Amino acid sequence: MTHAPADADARMSPEALEAAFREVGNTRYHAHHPFHARLHNGELTKGQVQAWALNRYCYQAVIPRKDAALIARTDDAELRRHWRRRLADHDGDHAGDGGLARWLHLIRGLGLDPEIVRAQTLALPGVRFACEAYLRFVAERSLVEAVASSLTELFAPALISDRIAGMLRNYDFVDADTLVYFDARLNEAPRDAEAALSYVIRQAVTREQQDAAIAALSFKCDVLWAILDALDYAYVAPGNIPPGAFDPAASRAQLG
Amino acid sequence: MTHAPADADARMSPEALEAAFREVGNTRYHAHHPFHARLHNGELTKGQVQAWALNRYCYQAVIPRKDAALIARTDDAELRRHWRRRLADHDGDHAGDGGLARWLHLIRGLGLDPEIVRAQTLALPGVRFACEAYLRFVAERSLVEAVASSLTELFAPALISDRIAGMLRNYDFVDADTLVYFDARLNEAPRDAEAALSYVIRQAVTREQQDAAIAALSFKCDVLWAILDALDYAYVAPGNIPPGAFDPAASRAQLG
Numbered sequence: 439m440t441h442a443p444a445d446a447d448a449r450m451s452p453e454a455l456e457a458a459f460r461e462v463g464n465t466r467y468h469a470h471h472p473f474h475a476r477l478h479n480g481e482l483t484k485g486q487v488q489a490w491a492l493n494r495y496c497y498q499a500v501i502p503r504k505d506a507a508l509i510a511r512t513d514d515a516e517l518r519r520h521w522r523r524r525l526a527d528h529d530g531d532h533a534g535d536g537g538l539a540r541w542l543h544l545i546r547g548l549g550l551d552p553e554i555v556r557a558q559t560l561a562l563p564g565v566r567f568a569c570e571a572y573l574r575f576v577a578e579r580s581l582v583e584a585v586a587s588s589l590t591e592l593f594a595p596a597l598i599s600d601r602i603a604g605m606l607r608n609y610d611f612v613d614a615d616t617l618v619y620f621d622a623r624l625n626e627a628p629r630d631a632e633a634a635l636s637y638v639i640r641q642a643v644t645r646e647q648q649d650a651a652i653a654a655l656s657f658k659c660d661v662l663w664a665i666l667d668a669l670d671y672a673y674v675a676p677g678n679i680p681p682g683a684f685d686p687a688a689s690r691a692q693l694g
Numbered sequence: 695m696t697h698a699p700a701d702a703d704a705r706m707s708p709e710a711l712e713a714a715f716r717e718v719g720n721t722r723y724h725a726h727h728p729f730h731a732r733l734h735n736g737e738l739t740k741g742q743v744q745a746w747a748l749n750r751y752c753y754q755a756v757i758p759r760k761d762a763a764l765i766a767r768t769d770d771a772e773l774r775r776h777w778r779r780r781l782a783d784h785d786g787d788h789a790g791d792g793g794l795a796r797w798l799h800l801i802r803g804l805g806l807d808p809e810i811v812r813a814q815t816l817a818l819p820g821v822r823f824a825c826e827a828y829l830r831f832v833a834e835r836s837l838v839e840a841v842a843s844s845l846t847e848l849f850a851p852a853l854i855s856d857r858i859a860g861m862l863r864n865y866d867f868v869d870a871d872t873l874v875y876f877d878a879r880l881n882e883a884p885r886d887a888e889a890a891l892s893y894v895i896r897q898a899v900t901r902e903q904q905d906a907a908i909a910a911l912s913f914k915c916d917v918l919w920a921i922l923d924a925l926d927y928a929y930v931a932p933g934n935i936p937p938g939a940f941d942p943a944a945s946r947a948q949l950g
Binding site: 681 | 721722728818819820822823824826827830912915916917919920923924926927928931933934936937938
């Protein structure tokens with residue numbers, strides 16, 4: 439691992455630990471995945487963008503569950519209070535409010551039936567497996583690893599800004615209202631990421647815990663990357679859609 | 695679902711249930727995946743075959759764990775005794791014996807270091823997530839669904855026979871000794887599949903349980919398919935290997 443200093447047993451300084459997290463982001467965050475380049479550069483058809491939104495819904499759906507799983511594990515009321523804001527961000531205060539509802543607004547804007555998407559039955563198995571792995575990681579690993587796995591949010595704002603600009607410029611079937619989910623994330627992600635980073639730097643007090651936190655962030659990058667691998671495989675070259683998954687060409691019959 | 699009769703609430707006959715399982719196999723079993731055609735037809739390089747064996751090890755490694763998880767869940771001593779044969783098949787009676795050791799024999803025959811493969815750190819995240827999903831399914835779903843998820847073995851012998859013949863014919867770096875794992879499976883799989891099929895037909899006594907059993911087999915096909923999706927994406931076209939995963943071109947440095 440390139441971040442390891444000469445003495446691999448020595449505790450890293452807060453600055454070195456943060457630098458190690460940022461190095462993971464530079465090399466493994468899904469901003470660098472070729473599918474995102476295609477998405478943002480306007481290389482995809484509407485059906486392919488639908489496939490992305492439908493599958494990414496599985497990830498959105500798991501977020502409030504993994505956040506609740508984290509809250510359920512700690513006696514630290516401050517951490518619980520802090521993390522509860524994430525639940526509120528995603529689930530809102532009433533039906534139709536919050537991030538998950540805004541993702542379904544995107545779904546509707548792309549011409550898909552939200553009920554079909556919500557059922558997740560047409561999602562790629564590989565995407566569902568990756569999202570479940572994330573939920574289980576947060577529920578089962580140490581608390582500092584669970585928090586560290588959220589640190590992909592450190593890298594999210596740049597990606598989201600590129601996405602909004604690229605999709606608005608390149609797709610006539612997308613407008614600012616369709617993409618309102620991402621506007622909210624531009625504010626929420628930095629606030630959450632700073633707090634989570636501060637928590638991990640305080641709580642990872644041994645080199646072993648620091649290495650575990652770095653590995654947790656790397657794992658989370660693997661989850662996001664695997665989601666795009668599955669999308670890029672199934673929906674870019676022809677003939678690769680797995681049996682039973684969403685097929686843009688057959689979507690009228692499948693979704694009816 | 696094409697197997698559903700006009701009266702979707704009516705219990706299916708044993709023959710209809712078996713036919714429904716076989717229909718799942720005809721449409722979703724990974725024998726039909728394009729990666730298997732490439733593997734058997736000699737279209738892959740040695741490095742690509744190494745990538746297949748290294749990643750498939752994750753699946754092999756999860757099999758005795760999912761079998762033990764199933765045994766742990768039942769008070770039926772007959773089922774436990776029967777299922778224990780699977781544990782013995784995979785783990786053997788001493789170090790170097792059993793299916794897992796035979797898979798590592800294949801690994802060695804392909805020129806890979808068994809210790810590197812056993813650590814699973816170079817495996818594709820998508821493959822690991824799929825294997826973990828299978829383990830959790832068996833540990834968490836109803837017993838009849840857990841048993842039904844093993845019914846892919848009904849379809850294994852034809853695939854294995856094709857594999858042995860194709861790989862021996864098409865790859866000069868493979869011989870009969872390398873492939874000894876598959877010889878044993880040709881005997882074990884039919885014996886296990888018949889017993890599991892008989893169990894599911896006896897225990898799935900409502901239409902709801904029968905439908906759940908069919909869905910369990912379909913889920914298992916999704917697991918196997920997703921493993922090959924990940925391999926086909928990462929290792930057939932250039933430029934798609936995820937960060938940190940096995941790279942045949944760099945394997946000397948990576949494996950050293």
